[in-house]
Amino acid sequence: MSEMLKRSKGKIVIVGAGFVGASTAFAIASSGIASELILVDVNMEKAYGEAMDLNHGLAFLSPCNIDAGDYPDVKDADIIIIAAGSGRKPGETRLDLAKKNANIIKAIIPNIMQYYNGGVLLVISNPVDVLTYIIQKMTGLPASKVLGSGTVLDSARFRYLMGQHCKVDIRNIHGYVIGEHGDSEVLVWSRVNLAGEKIDEYCNACEKKCGGIERDKIAKGVREAGAEIIKRKGATYYGVALSVTRICEAILKNQRSILTVGSVVDGPYGIKDTALSLPSIVGINGIEKIFELNLLPEEEEDLRKSAAKIRESIDSVLEDNMVDVK
Numbered sequence: 001m002s003e004m005l006k007r008s009k010g011k012i013v014i015v016g017a018g019f020v021g022a023s024t025a026f027a028i029a030s031s032g033i034a035s036e037l038i039l040v041d042v043n044m045e046k047a048y049g050e051a052m053d054l055n056h057g058l059a060f061l062s063p064c065n066i067d068a069g070d071y072p073d074v075k076d077a078d079i080i081i082i083a084a085g086s087g088r089k090p091g092e093t094r095l096d097l098a099k100k101n102a103n104i105i106k107a108i109i110p111n112i113m114q115y116y117n118g119g120v121l122l123v124i125s126n127p128v129d130v131l132t133y134i135i136q137k138m139t140g141l142p143a144s145k146v147l148g149s150g151t152v153l154d155s156a157r158f159r160y161l162m163g164q165h166c167k168v169d170i171r172n173i174h175g176y177v178i179g180e181h182g183d184s185e186v187l188v189w190s191r192v193n194l195a196g197e198k199i200d201e202y203c204n205a206c207e208k209k210c211g212g213i214e215r216d217k218i219a220k221g222v223r224e225a226g227a228e229i230i231k232r233k234g235a236t237y238y239g240v241a242l243s244v245t246r247i248c249e250a251i252l253k254n255q256r257s258i259l260t261v262g263s264v265v266d267g268p269y270g271i272k273d274t275a276l277s278l279p280s281i282v283g284i285n286g287i288e289k290i291f292e293l294n295l296l297p298e299e300e301e302d303l304r305k306s307a308a309k310i311r312e313s314i315d316s317v318l319e320d321n322m323v324d325v326k
Helices: 019-031 044-055 094-115 128-139 152-166 199-205 215-223 225-233 238-252 297-319
Strands: 011-015 036-040 065-068 079-082 120-123 146-148 257-259 262-265 274-277 280-283 286-290
Touching (some): 019 036, 019 044, 019 238, 036 044, 079 238, 094 128, 094 297, 120 128, 120 238, 128 146, 128 262, 128 274, 128 297, 238 280, 262 286
Parallel strands (some): 079 120
Antiparallel strands (some): 146 262
């Protein structure tokens, strides 16, 4: 079998069955990409309830063994999704959330590693960049095997807002958000293209004659989307679940898809020892390659500033002795 057609067993374990974890389980089950889906949660009754609910819909889905379990089920998993942790509350800073969730992660990771024998760790708990860094250092696994959901959702939000503005199918718009999954993220306008044309060229030929892309408005919409949803409904989970399912599909089917997942990087753009999102080839072994886009000087500078902000948060968590890293 060729490398491109290589397939996994299709076993996914989700640690954390709250809003995000349960929504992710639903999205994965609906997609049909997994053959086995195990939910692990400190509240075992909650995990069992979610598994029961999903199982009752299997008549309408592709066959999948869905169950509640515990950390021994991590053995032989292709993907271990880490969704445990508190959600961000209105008015709460990302640093407050980092310190709170770092303590939760500190208790979870040793339990996972006790039974881990391969597979990809996919971090979706927030703040995802800080926790991806901490988990990679705690586990000692190669950086390519510890992924964060990163800015995959942010990039989708970017494409959605571009589609709304340009009145075209979102699937025909390509654009990346890189750096932090948060306020300092960088929208790479220089690499946005529609119908194979750069955005400026597309605008010049467009009959809409709107005067050009409202870049500041779109950037604000992308950066504030999560906080806006939290303000209105208390939490974000559907968009997260769908983006995580897309990452899982790329891993399980060895698609070698280019996605803006997060990982610990040491070198790209001169950035050292921090976790952030860059376009990466994602396949069955995790990240195969990270791309260094030819950015504009101001975009590259913004990326370095974003990396510095993430590193500052990491240092603050570590200095408070919340976790020990290798």
